[in-house]
Amino acid sequence: MATTREIKYRICPLCEATCGLELVVDGREVVAVRGDDADVFSQGFICPKGAAITQLDQDPDRLREPLVRRNGSLLPVSWDDAFAEVESRLMPIVARHGADAVAVYLGNPNVHNLSLMLYGQALLRTLRSKNVYSASTVDQIPKQLAAGLMFGTFTSVAVPDIERCDFLLMLGANPLDSNGSLWTVPNFPARLRALQQRGGRCVVVDPRRSRTAAVADQHLFIVPGTDAYLLMGIVHTLFDEDLVALDRLTTHTNGVEEVAASAKAFSPAAVAPVCGIPADTIRQLARDLARARRAAVYGRIGTCTQAFGTMASWLVDVCNVLTGNLDREGGVLFPLAPGFAANTHGEPGVGRGVRTGRRYSRVRGVPEVMGEFPCACLAEEIETPGEGQVRALITIAGNPVLSTPNGVRLARAFQSLECMISLDIYLNETTRHADVILPGLSPLEENHYDPVFTQFAYRNAARFSRPVFAPPTNRPQEWQTLLRLTAIVAGQGAGADIGALDDFIATTQVQNAVSNPRSPVHGREPGEILAALAPRRGPERLVDLALRTGPYGDGFGVRRDRLSLAQLEEHPHGVDLGPLQPRIPESLRTPSGKIELAPPTILADVERLRAGLVTSQRNGSLVLVGRRHLRTNNSWMHNLPLLARGRNVCTLQVHPDDAARIGLADGAVARVAARVGSVEVPVEVTEAIMPGVVSLPHGFGHDQPGTRLSIAAVRPGVNSNLLADELALDPVSGNAILNGIPVHVEPARPH
């Protein structure tokens, strides 16, 4: 019998590692998935989530038609009816109360989806609501803020050059399970092994002995939420022992003296009782960093989701700068992304920098950062009457009921909305409150390019994937759905010509390019560039424009044999653009043209840190931290059988000493209570957790009525965000405090 089997290649869109996948397909079926050995970036690596992508494609619970609420029930309708419903529900609210009455929440999958990434902005710009929220404020915004203040753009995040590094210090990061975050580094385990085999060392600082900590050369337990103290102790030692050596960065850095003054009060002896790491160990870390030939400090989610998230994120790079390891091969370097990177736009080496606090939230008065307010403020903005009250909500690929603090309060607030629209592929704990749900396609029916993760990559590369399966003709792609919503909020109506809207977006971007003196197409006719982009439409037209006007681009004929989307399409395994290179001063976009090592916004928070030297000492109560597992991805992949099987990972990890003191046995059920709520969860007694700390993974709690997640509901787990306090924020960035939550733990009474 003749076979119709074909091999297709696809960048995995499920996490930041962006592995190249090789799929064997037969008609509309995926027969096998494996890592693409020839992929220039990931060289064949694949994790269990990537292998499960076919189950996501085939998941019978995944929505394939829009749903509209009628008489309290969500019922399938035609796309035309769904868009008409959006218009009839949403626009009267805008007309009566203004655009700020409509909030938008963007979930984490937005950055993994080309359509959502490029066209979500069109919707936000057209709506012009100040009420924008996203998963960034339960995740990485402290790091982006620190990077923006120091280097001039929110995506100027320097990443470890792991292939040439000799000493890697990681705080609050578990790349063996997360596969890297704000650091796109597929096959981290092999790269770490290679570092160790060439004589390098890796030290992990974490309140848990994570899988990464277990394979590191040294693991240090740290009291949750105190990374800034440890890092200040290291900075203090660098100055105290005359180990500061900026080398090449000396002439490119402002503020070294201010940093030295700020660190004065934080001697290792002073911070040791707070962070739980002995003073001698802190001094030794500083010496190891300073004396290593090439060293990198990397901090991730544990350092962001805490009371001093911005401070800790800033100090990570202060350590890298003071030891001369920032912008050094083998240290931390700024990737040179092929397109979309703000630190490749405009005049090299100087820019406007970043601004925050251009507006303040209505109820709590919290400043905007990166154009958004903390998602922990969303419930109060819905609940609190008055001018500017949020009355409608658009969620895009997000499940804030499970992923943001005090999900019970947020869910209750959603019930009071006059209108809620969700773009989502699942009927989940958030979208069950929606009036209209507009589903996207399977990831295998979409093309793919990573506009964001190429900016955090361990190596420069460009890759583009065509859809594995042709998109269905009777359903809009997500960029088309977003354009339809954009047309509605623009007042053009649900029946507007979205092709014309797409042309308008492309034309605007071409005009920006030709009027930019730094662009290779400066001064050329927009019509000529648009003609060269034809017949591409939608996201791929914008990708082609970004690539061709980017640092490796062909400049539309100016630079021969350089990058274009057509060239990428001829290279299904991607185009390698080489190892990371030093980029300072060219990569800087600060007004001074220098690294701002002592941003006033962050220094103003040092006094709060200093006050904690006295008040933060441990009082014997338990604190909660989160954790990540390889088979989970926030809240949205628990419905795939391949990932849901195996042992239950939604357990409360408790140290044996604490378990004995409280009277908890392994497998028993504990009641965990915090200020905002309580949960009951099975106990896992383990020495992998620090005494005084308990840990619960996030993203679970699939036991709500009215959802359609049949696999996830079998073993729903508990929602850790029922314990997270929506009033507890890092005041600099607005990020929620999810690590170091004070909790009371006791045996659950039998029901």
Ligand code: SF4
């Ligand atoms: S590591 Fe991430 S990108 Fe790679 S296969 Fe797994 S989920 Fe996909």
